[in-house]
Amino acid sequence: MNQLDRPGDLMIEKETNSLIISDLENRRVMRWPLRNNSTGEIILKDIDCDGITMDKSGFLYVSDPKKHEVRRWKIGDKSGTVVAGGNGQGNDLNQLNYPTCVFIDDNDSLYVSDCLNNRVVKWVKDAKEGIVVAGGNDQGYSLSQLHCPQGVIVDQLGQIYVADWGNHRVMRWCEGAKEGTVIVGGNEQGEQPNQLNCPIGISFDVQGNLYVADFENNRIQKFEID
Secondary structure (H helix, E strand, O other): OOOOOOEEEEEEEHHHOEEEEEEOOOOEEEEEEOOOOOOOEEEEEOOOOOOEEEOOOOOEEEEEOOOOEEEEEOOOOOOOEEEEEOOOEOOOOOOEOOEEEEEEOOOOOEEEEEHHHOEEEEEOOOOOOOEEEEEOOOEOOOOOOEOOEEEEEEOOOOEEEEEEHHHOEEEEEEOOOOOOEEEEEOOOEOOOOOOEOOEEEEEEOOOOEEEEEEHHHOEEEEEEOO
16 A cells, blocks of 8 residues: 555545546555655556546546546446446447556547547547547658657636647647647657657646656656747
8 A cells, every 4th residue: 555556647635635636557546645645545446547637516527448447436436427438349439459558628528649549539528439639640740740759738818738748848729720739849759958769758847847757768858939
């Protein structure tokens, strides 16, 4: 109970002043107090879990890359509700292929990095199908393509930011656009300040600065974004 094995994602639960952690290899989601944090508690178990996020009502969303689905959980429940995918592995609009990171907006629309489909898909609340909002044009390097997307964030203007893992860049997509814009990286794989090597996680601070978990470079980079 005081250990983790390859934690895949985390978030802060403000109400309990705790971390919610996707404990990937232990197949569980844990709550870990930020104070007296010697041990955690299991809140979901026997679940293949990668990306996690929480909506304003306190429901937890967990991506399951093996079942190719995202489920919504009320903490304490024994089973969740499929809210994205869940129709087997595939690239139809009601399917996912190895979903990783997830993001929920204020309208309870869920954004999923559909990693092996090389796209980000938006699932409106209670929708039976998703809407491709980034990528979805096979694996590639053009401005209309992604390569195994990971971290995803949507800002208050509805702009979608994606850690484009295999292309070593972070892109910004406006919903409905056919192409995205490279805002960080995109200068080939490398370790220079203007380069990335497999970016996996992204986050903004209150000043709008972008932080990138630059996975293979073993560093976190900070960027000022217009």
